Amino acid sequence: MLPDQDGQNAGGGGGASEDPSTALFREYLRLKTVHPEPDYDAALGFLGRISEELGLPMTKVEVCPGRVVTILTWTGTNPALKSILLNSHTDVVPVYQEHWKYDAFAAVKDAEGNIYGRGSQDMKSVTIQYIEAVRRLKAAGKTFPRTVHLMFVPDEEVGGHKGMETFIKHPEFQKLNVGFALDEGLANPSEAFTVFYGERNPWWVTVRCPGSPGHGSRFVENTAAEKLRRVINLFLDFRERERQRLNINKCFTLGDVTTINMTMVNGGVAYNVIPAEMDVSFDIRIPPTANLQEFEEQIKAWCKEAGDDVTYDFAQRGMNQKTTSTEDTDPWWSAFSSTCKSMDITLKKEIFPAATDSRFIRAVGLPAIGFSPINRTPILLHDHNEFLSESVFLKGIHIYETLIPALASVPALSTEA
Numbered sequence: 001m002l003p004d005q006d007g008q009n010a011g012g013g014g015g016a017s018e019d020p021s022t023a024l025f026r027e028y029l030r031l032k033t034v035h036p037e038p039d040y041d042a043a044l045g046f047l048g049r050i051s052e053e054l055g056l057p058m059t060k061v062e063v064c065p066g067r068v069v070t071i072l073t074w075t076g077t078n079p080a081l082k083s084i085l086l087n088s089h090t091d092v093v094p095v096y097q098e099h100w101k102y103d104a105f106a107a108v109k110d111a112e113g114n115i116y117g118r119g120s121q122d123m124k125s126v127t128i129q130y131i132e133a134v135r136r137l138k139a140a141g142k143t144f145p146r147t148v149h150l151m152f153v154p155d156e157e158v159g160g161h162k163g164m165e166t167f168i169k170h171p172e173f174q175k176l177n178v179g180f181a182l183d184e185g186l187a188n189p190s191e192a193f194t195v196f197y198g199e200r201n202p203w204w205v206t207v208r209c210p211g212s213p214g215h216g217s218r219f220v221e222n223t224a225a226e227k228l229r230r231v232i233n234l235f236l237d238f239r240e241r242e243r244q245r246l247n248i249n250k251c252f253t254l255g256d257v258t259t260i261n262m263t264m265v266n267g268g269v270a271y272n273v274i275p276a277e278m279d280v281s282f283d284i285r286i287p288p289t290a291n292l293q294e295f296e297e298q299i300k301a302w303c304k305e306a307g308d309d310v311t312y313d314f315a316q317r318g319m320n321q322k323t324t325s326t327e328d329t330d331p332w333w334s335a336f337s338s339t340c341k342s343m344d345i346t347l348k349k350e351i352f353p354a355a356t357d358s359r360f361i362r363a364v365g366l367p368a369i370g371f372s373p374i375n376r377t378p379i380l381l382h383d384h385n386e387f388l389s390e391s392v393f394l395k396g397i398h399i400y401e402t403l404i405p406a407l408a409s410v411p412a413l414s415t416e417a
């Protein structure tokens with residue numbers, strides 16, 4: 001069977017019509033909400049239709065010009081209780097189309113039932129799984145004590161500044177009365193599913209190395225390049241020590257160590273002019289258990305060692321080290337984990353290695369779990385040929401159909417009585 005672009009051959013049964021949830025997922029994948037100019041109007045139109053189909057009121061808040069947060073609200077039978085937030089972002093990262101097997105925005109389903117598209121893992125699948133789970137629960141006439149909000153935010157992929165980071169301080173966010181949030185996680189190639197209870201802090205650092213200029217044919221003293229070399233060695237030696245620490249400790253995952261990657265180098269004007277400054281930038285990710293003050297002292301010391309006039313500045317400096325409780329005594333975690341157990345789902349608890357919108361939710365003191373119900377799948381977010389199999393996608397809807405009732409029925413907490 002040929003790859004299927006329009007759903008006519010889908011289902012693997014030759015001529016059987018495609019599951020409507022899969023069709024909706026593929027339709028959403030085709031919207032070009034891709035940076036640098038995401039078609040957010042297309043997403044708003046899509047969500048407006050979903051609001052009507054589900055019979056759920058829609059709230060739209062323009063947090064910055066052209067950046068709208070959309071919320072569909074399913075009011076609980078006891079709306080005074082804290083609500084459940086099901087968050088997802090609508091934007092996706094760009095693609096190198098020449099490296100893809102299929103058009104990254106055609107949502108092609110191949111003969112094995114794998115659906116290819118930018119956002120198929122990150123995180124348009126999760127958006128549609130939330131929607132379809134709520135659709136099925138409503139159709140079955142279910143109601144729950146707690147209100148459930150489905151929230152769709154822009155700009156997560158570019159740091160969330162014109163999205164969740166701004167909205168979380170908005171009075172409309174306060175009105176949602178959130179008690180517990182679910183947001184994105186990562187695929188797991190094994191049978192298990194990964195859940196994230198915290199994130200590493202991103203630090204984006206540029207180190208500036210000034211130096212004496214001069215003719216490229218001479219031995220000029222105190223050059224920018226000599227300092228740059230010392231900086232690079234000091235930062236990358238630490239990187240290597242952390243890499244070893246990760247390799248030696250078999251129970252460690254990426255989220256447990258600090259990574260440093262040199263991502264940009266700038267400086268120089270001509271082959272034969274020794275430059276007056278050279279800069280190097282690093283993407284550093286620091287686990288919540290690390291001492292951030294001590295780490296900054298270390299950066300300061302490395303710069304000093306490289307040269308008295310070597311300085312650094314931050315383009316990003318996450319300082320929030322809050323994690324979400326995964327103690328059995330925590331009512332939210334207990335509801336989440338026991339429901340997964342009832343479905344025979346094995347959970348692996350980890351610190352998210354990169355940054356998601358959950359960091360803004362945790363920063364205001366709310367519990368948030370990062371979870372994308374994707375197992376038996378390679379981690380392909382931001383990668384070429386990102387795909388998700390239809391069967392894993394459909395199982396994910398069933399998982400949320402079970403999780404949402406459990407979370408929306410967590411009994412009133414002592415703080416809510």
Ligand SMILES: CSCC[C@H](NC(C)=O)C(=O)O
Nearest residue numbers: 157158159202316354355356
């Ligand atoms: C720090 S803002 C950028 C956010 C981005 N998130 C992901 C998931 O790739 C990152 O961690 O680089």
Ligand SMILES: [Zn+2]
Nearest residue numbers: 122123156184
């Ligand atoms: Zn994402």
Ligand SMILES: [Zn+2]
Nearest residue numbers: 093122157381
């Ligand atoms: Zn992403």
